[in-house]
Amino acid sequence: MTQKVKDWERYFVPPDLKAAKKRGKQDVEVLQFGEIPEDMRRIGEGKYYLIRTYGCQMNVHDSETIAGILEMMGYRPTESEEQASVILLNTCAIRENAEDKVFGEIGRLKPLKMENPDLVLGMCGCMSQEEGVVNRILRQHPYVDLIFGTHNIHRLPFLLKESLFSKEMVVEVWSKEGDIVENLPKVREDGLKAWVNIMYGCDKFCTYCIVPYTRGKERSRRPEDVLAEIRELARKGYQEVTLLGQNVNAYGKDFKDRHYTFAHLMDDVRKIGIPRVRFTTSHPRDFDDHLIEVLAKGGNLVEHIHLPVQSGSSEILKMMARKYTREQYLELVRKIKAAIPNVSLTTDIIVGFPGETDEQFEETLSLVREVEFDSAFTFIYSPREGTPAAKMKDDVPMEVKKERLMRLNQLQDEISRRKNEALRGQVVEVLVEGESKKDPNVLSGRTRTNKLVNFTGPKHLIGRFAHVRIDEPKTHTLKGVWVEEAYSQVGM
Numbered sequence: 001m002t003q004k005v006k007d008w009e010r011y012f013v014p015p016d017l018k019a020a021k022k023r024g025k026q027d028v029e030v031l032q033f034g035e036i037p038e039d040m041r042r043i044g045e046g047k048y049y050l051i052r053t054y055g056c057q058m059n060v061h062d063s064e065t066i067a068g069i070l071e072m073m074g075y076r077p078t079e080s081e082e083q084a085s086v087i088l089l090n091t092c093a094i095r096e097n098a099e100d101k102v103f104g105e106i107g108r109l110k111p112l113k114m115e116n117p118d119l120v121l122g123m124c125g126c127m128s129q130e131e132g133v134v135n136r137i138l139r140q141h142p143y144v145d146l147i148f149g150t151h152n153i154h155r156l157p158f159l160l161k162e163s164l165f166s167k168e169m170v171v172e173v174w175s176k177e178g179d180i181v182e183n184l185p186k187v188r189e190d191g192l193k194a195w196v197n198i199m200y201g202c203d204k205f206c207t208y209c210i211v212p213y214t215r216g217k218e219r220s221r222r223p224e225d226v227l228a229e230i231r232e233l234a235r236k237g238y239q240e241v242t243l244l245g246q247n248v249n250a251y252g253k254d255f256k257d258r259h260y261t262f263a264h265l266m267d268d269v270r271k272i273g274i275p276r277v278r279f280t281t282s283h284p285r286d287f288d289d290h291l292i293e294v295l296a297k298g299g300n301l302v303e304h305i306h307l308p309v310q311s312g313s314s315e316i317l318k319m320m321a322r323k324y325t326r327e328q329y330l331e332l333v334r335k336i337k338a339a340i341p342n343v344s345l346t347t348d349i350i351v352g353f354p355g356e357t358d359e360q361f362e363e364t365l366s367l368v369r370e371v372e373f374d375s376a377f378t379f380i381y382s383p384r385e386g387t388p389a390a391k392m393k394d395d396v397p398m399e400v401k402k403e404r405l406m407r408l409n410q411l412q413d414e415i416s417r418r419k420n421e422a423l424r425g426q427v428v429e430v431l432v433e434g435e436s437k438k439d440p441n442v443l444s445g446r447t448r449t450n451k452l453v454n455f456t457g458p459k460h461l462i463g464r465f466a467h468v469r470i471d472e473p474k475t476h477t478l479k480g481v482w483v484e485e486a487y488s489q490v491g492m
């Protein structure tokens with residue numbers, strides 16, 4: 001590695017939530033990941049790794065980086081736990097049930113570790129950034145070999161080597177705000193669709209959310225680095241990229257040397273010859289008119305926007321510190337729909353936030369009715385240690401929360417069904433990803449609006465664009481038949 005590694009011999013650094021909360025003024029350093037030291041390049045020769053990924057696309061993409069680093073060390077991938085010399089759990093901390101799954105998995109892997117003491121069993125990702133989790137592992141699961149966080153993935157070669165030669169658990173979790181590391185190797189999951197980070201971290205501090213603590217402060221990759229990566233993916237034949245960030249609309253706000261926003265970035269990506277460009281996740285507060293104007297140009301910028309609303313009640317939004325009101329959200333939706341008439345909107349909603357009344361929940365239902373989202377991810381509020389909402393009085397019984405979730409899902413299903421029904425008989429453009437999971441005689445892919453389509457057609461369509469006529473719309477998927485082969489209209 002070419003960057004200075006001041007403290008690489010220190011390998012017991014536990015996480016600290018208070019430190020993770022700090023947002024200082026110091027500049028973000030852009031580090032370059034270069035060669036890994038000679039003695040670490042052959043550590044994995046003849047050995048295998050297995051990564052289990054939980055949570056969001058950011059984690060999926062981090063796993064691609066971790067795989068890239070492990071392969072630079074000589075390791076090869078495997079799906080077999082028995083064959084693996086390294087098993088890493090890349091974890092999610094967003095809700096309690098995500099954490100429960102990981103603790104279950106760590107317990108389940110104990111006998112394997114006992115039988116095979118040479119196995120390196122490691123945990124990384126968002127849970128590693130939580131003090132409470134690391135303490136619990138130290139106490140209850142001391143057979144875990146390695147814990148590292150979300151800011152020091154590039155240090156994996158050193159940490160893995162340390163773990164192989166040490167008898168103690170290796171823990172290194174930086175609770176700093178985070179830097180940017182460029183040139184990290186990546187083993188991308190497929191050759192068709194790629195994730196591209198445009199920024200890291202989150203400064204929004206919504207009161208229920210653990211992400212600003214686990215992912216550090218908002219920091220944007222330089223546009224020249226992002227654009228170069230996308231051009232390279234286009235050259236390699238990728239058909240779709242998804243730009244990733246916890247809050248992509250804050251892109252560029254941290255640049256001191258230029259005025260360059262997310263709208264500018266999208267306008268530049270539009271000129272690259274890659275057929276489809278998506279982005280996730282948007283925050284309504286920073287979604288500006290310039291961005292709407294750029295997205296309305298279409299071309300490779302698809303007409304799908306994921307715009308988490310969280311609640312339809314201005315009072316609850318205030319308690320969540322979302323920094324917009326119901327009316328402001330509805331006004332933004334109105335502007336987006338006016339500029340992009342065939343837009344598909346999806347959202348995230350939390351029910352049962354501390355103190356949420358029946359009336360406030362009804363406001364969420366009425367907002368959902370008014371916007372008519374194509375689909376929604378819906379969650380029961382889950383208290384996260386260290387966040388402000390976890391200290392709020394919560395007098396809503398779990399039964400009531402469950403009932404609210406059910407009512408919300410019922411309503412959303414009706415709307416999704418109705419919206420899909422409107423596509424009956426229409427021909428849509430599908431990027432064909434492969435055989436359907438349930439039936440190998442059926443192909444499956446997605447529309448520009450990200451709807452899953454299962455259809456009958458010849459296998460040579462896999463990896464290409466196809467025109468499919470929808471003849472059986474369902475609530476969450478569409479069924480159809482192949483009409484003719486088609487190539488996507490790339491803007492230029």
Ligand code: 5AD
Nearest residue numbers: 208209308348349350379380381382
């Ligand atoms: N409880 C429930 N849902 C949450 N989310 C984030 N934090 C919590 C929490 N503590 C949801 C939000 C977010 C999505 C990724 O997860 O809706 O948009």
Ligand code: SF4
Nearest residue numbers: 202204205206209211
């Ligand atoms: Fe969490 Fe809010 Fe940041 Fe999204 S914008 S990651 S919900 S703090």
